[in-house]
Amino acid sequence: MTLVIWAEGRLVGSDEAALSAVDHGITVGDGVFETCTVLDGRVFALTRHLARLARSARGLGLEAPDEQKVRDGVAAVLAAATHEAGPFDGRLRITVTAGVGPLGSGRVPGAQTVVVAAQDGAMAPESHSARSPWPRNERSPIAGLKTTSYAENVVALADAKAKGADESILPNTVGALCEGTGSNVFVEGGGELLTPPLESGCLAGITRALVLEWGAEAGLPVREAALDELPFSVLDDVTAGRAQLALTSSGRNVQPVTWLDGAPVAAGEITLAVREVFEKNCRERLDP
The missing domain is CATH 3.30.470.10 (Aminotransferase class 4, branched-chain amino acid transferase, N-terminal domain)
Structure with missing residues (x-):
C-alpha cells in the first residue's frame, strides 16, 4: 500500500x-x-x-x-x-x-x-453499521465542523467494531437521527431518500450535498428532511425491513447499509439508483 x-x-x-x-x-x-x-x-x-x-x-x-x-x-x-x-x-x-x-x-x-x-485503497461496496450508545451534541461549539478533536468518534467507532460493524450511527441529544462517526446518513422510505438536516448537528458532507444535487438533477426523490422528520427510532424501521439505510462520505461515496445491529437488511432501490448516478458523475465532473 x-x-x-x-x-x-x-x-x-x-x-x-x-x-x-x-x-x-x-x-x-x-x-x-x-x-x-x-x-x-x-x-x-x-x-x-x-x-x-x-x-x-x-x-x-x-x-x-x-x-x-x-x-x-x-x-x-x-x-x-x-x-x-x-x-x-x-x-x-x-x-x-x-x-x-x-x-x-x-x-x-x-x-x-x-x-x-x-x-x-478501494471503497467497500456496502456497510455493516451499529447504533451508537452516545449522542452527538448538536449544541456543541464545534458541531458541524470537521475538526481534529475526534476522540468521541474514535470511541464510538471502536464500540461499533466490537459489535462487528464498520460504522456507528449516532442520534443527537434530542433523539433525532444525526450522522455516522465519519459519514452522513440517508434513510429510504415512503418512496423517498431523506437525510437529516444540518440543524441536527451533522456535518455538511461534500458527498451528502452532491447526492442531493445530482439526485434531484436526475429526477430522483432525494431531499433533506425536516427537523423532526427522522427520529433515531427510524432505525427500527430499517431492521424491520420497512425502510432502508445508506451512508455517504468521501471514503464511501454512496454505500448501502446491508447489516444493522446484527440483522441483515436490504439495500434500497432509490439508494442504488443514486449510487449509479454518483459513480458516473464523480468521474465525469472532477471538481463540481
Whole structure:
C-alpha cells in the first residue's frame, strides 16, 4: 500500500518526525481537516473541500489556511504517489493545525501547520453499521465542523467494531437521527431518500450535498428532511425491513447499509439508483 506524506513544504516518511511535539494539533487537537477521494490520481471535488476547510477553520477561530500552500502540498503528494504507484484510486487528507503552542488551550496567533497525505485503497461496496450508545451534541461549539478533536468518534467507532460493524450511527441529544462517526446518513422510505438536516448537528458532507444535487438533477426523490422528520427510532424501521439505510462520505461515496445491529437488511432501490448516478458523475465532473 502506498502512503505519501507532505508536511510544511517537504515530503517525509511515515516513520519520520515531521511535527513539533508541542504542535497544538497534537497537544489539544486544535485543528481542522478534510478527507478527499482520489480517482485515477486526481482529487475529486477539491474546491468544495478547500471551501469547507476554510469554514471549519473560521468556526474554530483559526485563520483560513493559505489555499495555495495547501494546493501545493496536494500537488506534491499526488505527483509522488503517482510516480510510485501509477494513477491510483484512494484518499487524500489535508490537515491544518493551530501550529506550535503552549501546553494548554491558549494559541500563538498566526502559527499554523499544514500536512497533506495520500494513500491508495478501494471503497467497500456496502456497510455493516451499529447504533451508537452516545449522542452527538448538536449544541456543541464545534458541531458541524470537521475538526481534529475526534476522540468521541474514535470511541464510538471502536464500540461499533466490537459489535462487528464498520460504522456507528449516532442520534443527537434530542433523539433525532444525526450522522455516522465519519459519514452522513440517508434513510429510504415512503418512496423517498431523506437525510437529516444540518440543524441536527451533522456535518455538511461534500458527498451528502452532491447526492442531493445530482439526485434531484436526475429526477430522483432525494431531499433533506425536516427537523423532526427522522427520529433515531427510524432505525427500527430499517431492521424491520420497512425502510432502508445508506451512508455517504468521501471514503464511501454512496454505500448501502446491508447489516444493522446484527440483522441483515436490504439495500434500497432509490439508494442504488443514486449510487449509479454518483459513480458516473464523480468521474465525469472532477471538481463540481
